[in-house]
Amino acid sequence: MKSGRALLALLSALVALAVPVAVWGADAGALSKQQAQAREERQALQARIRALQQSMEAQEASLKDAALALRASEQAISDLSRELAALQARAVARADELKALDAQMQAQRQDLAQRRAALARQLHAQYSSGLSPWTALLSGDDPQGIGRDFGYLAYVSSAQAQAVQRVRTSLAKLDALQAQTLERQAALDALVAETATRRQALGEQRAEHKAIHERIAGQLAGQRKEAGRLVANEARLGKLVDALQREIAREAERARLAAEKRRAEAQRLAEERRRAQAAAEAARARATRPPAPASAGVPPVLQGLGKRLVQPVSGEVLGRFGSERPDGGVWRGVVIRAAAGSPVKAIAAGKVAFASWLSGFGNIMILDHGESYLSVYAYNQSLLKEVGDPVAAGEAIATVGATGGQVEPGLYLEIRHHGKPVNPRLWLSP
Secondary structure, three states: OHHHHHHHHHHHHHHHOOOOOOOOOOOHHHHHHHHHHHHHHHHHHHHHHHHHHHHHHHHHHHHHHHHHHHHHHHHHHHHHHHHHHHHHHHHHHHHHHHHHHHHHHHHHHHHHHHHHHHHHHHHHHHHHHOOOHHHHHHOOOOHHHHHHHHHHHHHHHHHHHHHHHHHHHHHHHHHHHHHHHHHHHHHHHHHHHHHHHHHHHHHHHHHHHHHHHHHHHHHHHHHHOOOOHHHHHHHHHHHHHHHHHHHHHHHHHHHHHHHHHHHHHHHHHHHHHHHHOOHHHHHHHHHHOOOOOOOOOOOOOOOOOOOOEOOOOOOEEEEOOOOEOOOOOEOOOEEEEOOOOOEEEOOOOEEEEEEEEEOOOEEEEEEEEEOOEEEEEEEEEEEOOOOOOEEOOOOEEEEEEOOOOOOOOEEEEEEEEOOEEEOHHHOEOO
16 A cells, blocks of 8 residues: 555665764764754755645545545435335326326216216107107197106206216216326326436436546555554554654664764873873862863753643543544544644643644644653644754644544644553543
8 A cells, every 4th residue: 555655765764874872071072063963964854845745735635536436426326216106106107197097088988878878769769759849739639648748858868968978977977087188198208208318317327426436446445455544543543653763762762872982082082181190180180170061062861750740721621531532442542522723732841742734634744752751742733843852841843733534623742651652631631
């Protein structure tokens, strides 16, 4: 994985480019030369850190763009699938309505045929019997019989009129059913056309999803093999802390050996001077000689950490040491919510051992306090110190931010002793 190889390169650079301690007793020219060499090495280290930061930022930006495109495609597919399901449900409902209308039309046609047949039978019976108002009047029959014939004719005429009205009503219902059927058929045709359009759009979205997935599959293949982002981040920070701890120990050992060598050399020179002087001058020199002064330019010895340390920032404690993290695992430090841009203060005097960007932690700074104590400050908006800078307790070293993929601004603080996390709340002032 590219980020892993870059991190190993950074660790190698930290070991290879560690700034040496100034030699006690060196003359001004040698000290200036050594300081110039240290500045060159520090600039080279900073250049490598900046190059690594740019590479990691470019990779993170590429992955973020691909993830956003993939998310948009997947959301579009989900929306189209939901709309397609709704269209299909509406099409089924329209088809059911058409079936019901068709059944009603069949029943109405049968009713119309029956009514037409009944009306035809009535007309045929009237015609066959020769019964009509004019024949009844001209028949010369008994008036009472003629009255009965007129009453029957009135009844027959009323029945015929009702039959005709029923036929007309049936015809009107049939026309209405036919119009409704045509309307439902048009709606169904529109749904079918819209469904076809949606299917085509869904196919295009799926093709786009496949193209996006194939484009970022190579970038994500290595990350899928990791146990999880939290484990990777913790392992990365642990490696960095361990490497820094080893380099700090080696630097301290080199400084101790150099100091012993300087003291031995000073004692040898003093012995030679004593041998060259007269006995009286030697006695006077031994009586008045002050203790060997400490070498100029050597930084003060770091004394580790004690209790009641400076609070790095004021705010609400969200993640507590040893509690469960939302994304899995447990907190190895504390997360303090604070306003963006607030100063982050050193909890104790120390020296900047690392100041750069680290995946999962954003802009991160690590201070060496001596005696195998380190303090870690992550999620920063900006870093105000550089590698090698000495800092005092309570001095501003960074500003609060939300880097490293955080949602809201805050500070992530760890305290480590011999590389192992300890509870910061037990060390900070209440």
